[in-house]
Amino acid sequence: MGNERYQLDTVATLFPSTARKNWRNLCRTQVVLTEPVDPEVLQQALDDLMPRFPTFFLSLANDAFQFYLKESNERVMVRPDSERPFVVMSDREARTNCLRVMYRGNRIALEFFHALTDGMGSYFFLCTLVARYLELKHGIAVPAEGMVRDISQAPSAEEMEDGCLKHGAAVAGKLSDRPSFILRGKREPGGLVHVTTGVADTAKLLDAAHRHGVSLTAFLAAVVIFSVMEMQDLTVPRKRQKPVHITIPVDLRKLFGSDTLRNFTMVLNPGIDPRLGTYSFDEICKSLHYQIRIGATRQNMAGKIAAAANLRKSPIFGLTPLFLKNLGIDLVYEFGGEKCGCMSFSNLGVVTLPEAMEPYVDHFESILGPLRSVPHNCGIASYGGKTFINFTRTIRETELEERFFTHLRELGVSADISCDGIPAALPGLIPKSAS
Numbered sequence: 001m002g003n004e005r006y007q008l009d010t011v012a013t014l015f016p017s018t019a020r021k022n023w024r025n026l027c028r029t030q031v032v033l034t035e036p037v038d039p040e041v042l043q044q045a046l047d048d049l050m051p052r053f054p055t056f057f058l059s060l061a062n063d064a065f066q067f068y069l070k071e072s073n074e075r076v077m078v079r080p081d082s083e084r085p086f087v088v089m090s091d092r093e094a095r096t097n098c099l100r101v102m103y104r105g106n107r108i109a110l111e112f113f114h115a116l117t118d119g120m121g122s123y124f125f126l127c128t129l130v131a132r133y134l135e136l137k138h139g140i141a142v143p144a145e146g147m148v149r150d151i152s153q154a155p156s157a158e159e160m161e162d163g164c165l166k167h168g169a170a171v172a173g174k175l176s177d178r179p180s181f182i183l184r185g186k187r188e189p190g191g192l193v194h195v196t197t198g199v200a201d202t203a204k205l206l207d208a209a210h211r212h213g214v215s216l217t218a219f220l221a222a223v224v225i226f227s228v229m230e231m232q233d234l235t236v237p238r239k240r241q242k243p244v245h246i247t248i249p250v251d252l253r254k255l256f257g258s259d260t261l262r263n264f265t266m267v268l269n270p271g272i273d274p275r276l277g278t279y280s281f282d283e284i285c286k287s288l289h290y291q292i293r294i295g296a297t298r299q300n301m302a303g304k305i306a307a308a309a310n311l312r313k314s315p316i317f318g319l320t321p322l323f324l325k326n327l328g329i330d331l332v333y334e335f336g337g338e339k340c341g342c343m344s345f346s347n348l349g350v351v352t353l354p355e356a357m358e359p360y361v362d363h364f365e366s367i368l369g370p371l372r373s374v375p376h377n378c379g380i381a382s383y384g385g386k387t388f389i390n391f392t393r394t395i396r397e398t399e400l401e402e403r404f405f406t407h408l409r410e411l412g413v414s415a416d417i418s419c420d421g422i423p424a425a426l427p428g429l430i431p432k433s434a435s
Helices: 011-018 039-049 119-138 202-211 216-235 281-295 298-313 315-319 322-336 355-360 399-410
Strands: 005-007 026-033 058-062 067-071 099-104 107-113 194-201 248-251 265-268 344-350 361-368 376-383 386-393 416-419 422-425
Touching: 011 067, 011 298, 011 322, 026 119, 039 099, 039 119, 107 119, 119 248, 119 344, 119 355, 119 361, 194 202, 194 399, 202 216, 202 386, 216 281, 216 344, 216 376, 216 399, 248 344, 265 281, 265 298, 298 315, 344 361, 355 361, 361 386, 386 399
Parallel strands: 344 376
Antiparallel strands: 005 067, 026 107, 026 361, 058 067, 099 107, 194 386, 194 416, 248 265, 361 376, 376 386, 416 422
16 A cells, blocks of 8 residues: 555645645535444445545645645544534645545545545545445445446546546636625634535425526525625625625536546636626526526636646646745635635535435535635535535624525525524524524
């Protein structure tokens, strides 16, 4: 163990350089089963996946010119999940393993350093892990269908490739956008992250989106922007307001026919400029719908890929010492990266499983780790007719989530809400026992 070395993929290049002692770009995907998790069986299932998913069992390393990933010298051990997600992954932990596999009650959770993969890549791994777990626990046969991979097969070269080095356009497109208005508040101490979860009926959400003639992603993003614009109106005069953008990762696998399990996303930053006038909710929906449709084309994404990959392939970039790369990447990230949106907003869509797994799986969730300077994020996943909308927050104020779920209810979709695992009710997202 410990001999195989992997170059960071193009998207992952920025993540090690922007890390801090108290922050690292983490993501979380989790599944809740219909029965308690057996940790010994989970450990065996995880061990069985190692030959099939070699790019998930890696640690971070570097030389004088670059960060890279290498085969870990230590086995990834399943561990009890903490009550709070996103405990900071220290530099020492990242240099041992970039992947956490955890359990608590009926839940299996992955937390991973974004340098390993993106949200969709993690779901292929998680679904296959659960499939192997159920095979060992219950003796059932689970076919390699939907998001489950065949662990008896060797990983293909395409699964481990950097898609950005293969699918870029001939000329570079635009990567960054204008800064967005960003909500502020009182930061929680010690890196504490709050999670507010809304569980809604998927059919009702889709019906509401279709009534406005847009996709579910555009509809829910419009509810966020509508809420943020209301909050900006309360504190900033119209002439001094900033545009309100939302950062939406676009999974490029279907767009380019790729099977990679590494990072293969580019982001869009659609939004509204309130200085141009008043917008109704329906107008915001339609504007976002067309911005996403135009932005998420194969050609536009290929231009963004080229902009990122061209820098990566530059001989000057390759010969630049790592400490200078870190300074440059960090400056770009600080002033032109995450601040282009009021939050990241990732809808991973419907998780598809083989029929044999369905009796054992209740639901899936996607939870985005906090950004360095933007206090909110939102991850969405659907399974079994239920959609889980997870807001993460590093500030005390809950106003954004309150407005979002209130507006969603006004649009005909009620959600069962919990805050940090405790059932809550509007207004004020107070615990239901206190309402």
